[in-house]
Amino acid sequence: MKVLVTGGAGYIGSHTVSGLLKSGYEVVVLDNLSSGFREAVDPKAYFYQGNVNDKTLLKEIFKSHKMDAVIHFAAKLIVEESVAKPQEYYFNNLVSSLLLFKECVANGVNNIIFSSTAAVYGESLDGNLLNESSACKPINPYGKTKLFVERMLQDLEQAGLLRYVILRYFNVAGAEVNGGNGQRTKGATHLIKIASEAAAGKRKEVMVFGTNYPTPDGTCVRDYIHVQDLASAHLKALKYLIDGGKSDTFNCGYSKGYSVLEVLDHMKKVSHSDFEVKYSARRKGDAPSVVSDAQKIKSVLGWKPEYDKIDLICETAYEWEKSRP
Numbered sequence: 001m002k003v004l005v006t007g008g009a010g011y012i013g014s015h016t017v018s019g020l021l022k023s024g025y026e027v028v029v030l031d032n033l034s035s036g037f038r039e040a041v042d043p044k045a046y047f048y049q050g051n052v053n054d055k056t057l058l059k060e061i062f063k064s065h066k067m068d069a070v071i072h073f074a075a076k077l078i079v080e081e082s083v084a085k086p087q088e089y090y091f092n093n094l095v096s097s098l099l100l101f102k103e104c105v106a107n108g109v110n111n112i113i114f115s116s117t118a119a120v121y122g123e124s125l126d127g128n129l130l131n132e133s134s135a136c137k138p139i140n141p142y143g144k145t146k147l148f149v150e151r152m153l154q155d156l157e158q159a160g161l162l163r164y165v166i167l168r169y170f171n172v173a174g175a176e177v178n179g180g181n182g183q184r185t186k187g188a189t190h191l192i193k194i195a196s197e198a199a200a201g202k203r204k205e206v207m208v209f210g211t212n213y214p215t216p217d218g219t220c221v222r223d224y225i226h227v228q229d230l231a232s233a234h235l236k237a238l239k240y241l242i243d244g245g246k247s248d249t250f251n252c253g254y255s256k257g258y259s260v261l262e263v264l265d266h267m268k269k270v271s272h273s274d275f276e277v278k279y280s281a282r283r284k285g286d287a288p289s290v291v292s293d294a295q296k297i298k299s300v301l302g303w304k305p306e307y308d309k310i311d312l313i314c315e316t317a318y319e320w321e322k323s324r325p
């Protein structure tokens with residue numbers, strides 16, 4: 001079985017590539033290295049540097065490799081940037097996905113796994129856990145691009161052109177437990193990455209954006225999922241699709257939320273570090289509380305998280321950060 005992984009040099013993509021190779025899949029990575037890293041890609045994978053909207057390159061890849069499925073990670077994903085530069089997001093995330101799917105269909109590759117996000121839900125106003133049937137009301141261009149790609153996949157499926165699994169990730173964090181891979185992202189905006197950098201002495205302070213949200217301590221609440229558990233969700237989704245499972249959408253999270261201040265406390269505890277915390281106004285586009293109901297992926301795909309402890313997530317992120325110059 002051979003799988004094309006777009007964005008396979010990125011944080012989640014590279015962890016998934018390693019998981020696929022370990023499970024016996026052949027892997028072809030397509031990545032333009034705009035935010036990914038060549039060295040993050042397992043050398044056993046084929047690697048093409050290029051854009052997912054490059055028709056000529058896609059034709060060459062599909063001609064050289066008979067693909068059984070595509071896992072589509074490649075995207076831009078910084079919420080605040082999407083508010084400031086919506087055109088870049090609509091082009092890179094939406095238009096490029098359309099062009100990629102068109103080439104997949106034209107080349108007989110009909111199984112697609114798509115990286116979506118909890119940002120498609122927007123605000124969970126009533127504080128309930130978000131399940132796959134919750135209303136999708138994205139509040140920023142990033143979330144909108146992901147929701148539009150979901151809708152596009154549903155229409156392509158209805159037309160009999162392909163089958164899909166959409167995985168809606170909540171907040172992904174942590175590093176491989178053996179320290180072999182972790183988050184390299186430059187200028188990251190992810191809380192646990194930033195906190196681990198501060199704990200490792202690589203940045204002076206951590207900024208908390210907004211302390212007056214309608215949450216127990218006033219800071220934003222998120223559901224953090226360990227990157228290796230997320231990689232294993234892709235393996236489950238792939239097997240499900242290849243075995244003929246019907247197109248479907250699944251949340252990927254642990255159904256438990258932590259506030260920004262709670263995460264910072266956990267990071268300080270596991271790293272024995274007392275980095276400085278500063279407070280600032282809310283950022284545009286942040287929802288108060290985003291926590292999954294992740295029952296469906298467990299019952300339908302048989303996914304079993306192994307790393308669902310916030311301390312372990314913080315510790316692996318910190319150990320990874322500390323080990324790198």
Ligand SMILES: NC(=O)c1ccc[n+]([C@@H]2O[C@H](COP(=O)([O-])OP(=O)(O)OC[C@H]3O[C@@H](n4cnc5c(N)ncnc54)[C@H](O)[C@@H]3O)[C@@H](O)[C@H]2O)c1
Nearest residue numbers: 007009010011012032033034035036051052074075117172
């Ligand atoms: N990190 C999270 O917490 C999170 C949460 C929800 C959803 N997601 C989704 O997961 C996916 C992967 O995110 P990540 O955290 O690994 O980010 P990342 O930036 O590390 O990975 C994205 C990869 O895609 C590549 N890329 C971007 N645009 C491309 C294009 N047009 N052509 C080819 N390659 C391109 C980048 O170089 C990078 O390697 C994204 O689709 C993102 O929206 C991430």
